[in-house]
Amino acid sequence: MPPLKKCFHIKGRDFIHAGQAAITVQKLLRQMGIAQSLIRRIAICGYEGEMNVVMHGGDGLFCVEIDADRISLEISDDGPGIEDIARAMERGFSTALEEYQEMGFGAGMGLPNMENHSDELHIESAPGKGTTVRMLFHSPETGDSQED
Amino acid sequence: MPSAYVQFEEKYCTGCTKCVRACPTKSIRIRNQRAVLLEHLCIGCGECIRVCPEGAISPVMSRRGLEKTDKITVAIVSPILYAQFPGVMPCDVLMSLNHMGFDHAIDLSYYLEMYQYAVERFIEQNRERKETPWPLISPICPVVKRLIALKHPGLLDHILPLKRPVALVESGIRREISEQYAVSEDDVLLYHLTPCPSKVTYGDTDDPEDRSGLNPAIGVNDIFPRLLEEVEATREMDLNLYPYRHLSFIPNARGPLWAMSGGEIAGMNIDRALAVSGLQEVKKYIEKIEMGLFQDTEYIEFRACPEGCIGGPLTAVDKYLARSTVQKLIKMFGLGRRIQPRKLRRLYDRGWFFSQTKPSDYREEIEDKSRSLTIEDMRRIEYILSQTPGHDCAACGAPDCRTFAEDVVRGYARLTDCYKFALDQCRDSNKFSDKTSE
Structure with a gap:
């Protein structure tokens, strides 16, 4: 059976609706009885990814794929792209505009957080070509997973 | 339950x-x-x-109101009650309760101060501990606790494990009153006067085991008309002649301050605290916490009602009017503290402030017991949703089209409850009958 796929548009610079896709996915997973701790990890990764698009990317697409043995998030945008991916993965490294940093965003923790909370993280990006971030989460326990 | x-x-x-x-x-x-x-x-x-x-x-709720009884009746007064009477001193309100028939009245504001001390101490002790689940969430609003248990059980351990002020009151008051009036503890009848529909069902114990002895609660709006008459009469009296022994604690402005959104944290010495009120806002913030935000905030005061408890459904006067009343009281009384930290520290160290309720207990109280949906269910929901009109008219009886689709998949609604599906079916059967008539 093909996995369940759902996509959401992300609008660059739209801080009012930023996070909506992650929240919707969070609700979806909860209805499916996915373990709380996994939902939390996916929510954190989704939110960070979504914020990256809102801050740097132009417009983007936020897709979630739910399969029996894994959940994947794919967040892509047609923004400026990442010059040096290794550098971008460093904690605290940020290219966010100063005004965003003043708003409390762009602390350079986005990608490191996503790496911490996902089982696999793949980034495809080149300057001028946009960015695609793919995250994998293994073996979601569905059904009555009781976790506090 | x-x-x-x-x-x-x-x-x-x-x-x-x-x-x-x-x-x-x-x-x-x-x-x-x-x-x-x-x-x-x-x-x-x-x-x-x-x-x-x-x-x-x-x-x-117990609609019985104040009964005629030989027992000692005690009103546990939410400070929201004072905010219902502009220009009236809190003491006069309490006195009026007495005239109305309550033998004794207990003002909560001293307990609120004690609670605030305990929160400060808890945060001070846990500030450096990495495993503390920041931000801590105020345990005061029962609706917020249930919302978290129902929709975000992963955040239950963020709820501060301290007893709420009402539970602090209940922990010793029966004995105190029984001694003062020389009756047995069974002859003390506690009533909660509250603006909160959600406390009404429970009395207000924090102990999930102890729901048997629920104390009756009376909505502030229920008691208001009768109390207003008494308040007017009381203001004519010379209070100097009136004995104060029917009151535990004299109210100050800290109690009423508590009634407003932000009042709980305003009285505490915590740097990084937020106050959020109104259910829609509360929902948004809890979702953000779930996404890992606000970890540098120490304490969040959530109130489900707009403007805080003065906006509760069981209040008598408008919340903005009530707020102005509170602000006047604060101007008049100031916000001095009465507690003695050294004494309270001993109580705190003995564990007196700590709630026996564990996060899992909240889930016993309320938990989303709906069946988990499978990937196939989700697919059906998406398909049905794509066929609905999609403008959330609620004519089918569900709040929106998505919930309708979920209800259908869960077997709680029929497709034809939606007018569009019903219309389609109608057309189809018409076609069919047209054909047969030919």
Whole structure:
């Protein structure tokens, strides 16, 4: 059976609706009885990814794929792209505009957080070509997973 | 376990769907043109009570009011009560309760101060500990606790494990009163006067084991008309002649301050604290916490009601009027503290402030027991949703098209409850009958 796929548009610079896709996915997973701790990890990764698009990317697409043995998030945008991916993965490294940093965003923790909370993280990006971030989460326990 | 927090009176309900749309947890449907509650999803917030144009919805509570009894009747007074009487001193309000028939009145504000001390101490002790789940969430608002248990159980351990002030009161007051009036503890009858429909069902114990001895609660709006008469009479009296022994603690302005959103944290010495009120805002913030935000905030005061408890569904006067009353009281009394930290520290170290309730207990109280949906279910929901009109008209009895689709998949609604599917079926059968007639 093909996995369940759902996509959401992300609008660059739209801080009012930023996070909506992650929240919707969070609700979806909860209805499916996915373990709380996994939902939390996916929510954190989704939110960070979504914020990256809102801050740097132009417009983007936020897709979630739910399969029996894994959940994947794919967040892509047609923004400026990442010059040096290794550098971008460093904690605290940020290219966010100063005004965003003043708003409390762009602390350079986005990608490191996503790496911490996902089982696999793949980034495809080149300057001028946009960015695609793919995250994998293994073996979601569905059904009555009781976790506090 | 209470079966429900609110009740619907069928003869008044017109099936207008206002409550269906207002419910934050989507726990109401219209069936046979009457509102029906899905009890396992209700968090007792009272939004439906507010929006019902027919007054068909009321909190499940002891409607008996103040009984005539030989027992010692004690009013545990939420400071919201003072905010209902502009220009009246809190003491006069308490005195009026006495004239109304309560033998004794207990003002909560001293307990609020004690609670605030305990929060400060807890945060001070845990500030450096990495495993503390920041931000800590205020345990005061019962609706917020149930919302978290129902929708975000992963955040339950963020709720501060301290007893609420009302629970602090209950822990020793029966004995104190029984000694003062020389009666047995069984002859002390506690009443909560509260603006909160959600406390009404429970009395107010924090101990999940101890729901047997629920104390009756009376809505502030229920007691208001009678109390107003007494308040007017009391103000004519010379209070110097009146004995104060019927009161425990003299109220100050810290109690009423607590009634407003932000009042809980305003009285505490915590740097990084936030106050959020109104259910829609609260929901948004809790979702953000789930996404890992606000970890550098130490304490969040959530209140489900707009403007805080003065905006509770069971209040008598408008919340903005009440707020102005509170602000005047603060101007008059100031916000001095009465507690003695050294004494309280001993109590704190003995564990007196700590709640026996564990996060898992909240889940016993309320938990989303709906069956988990499978990937196949989700696919069906998406398909049905794509076929609905999609403008969330609620005519089917569900709050929105998505919930309707979920209900169909869960077997709780028929496709033809939606006018579009019904219309399609109609057309199809017409076609069929046209053909047969040919």
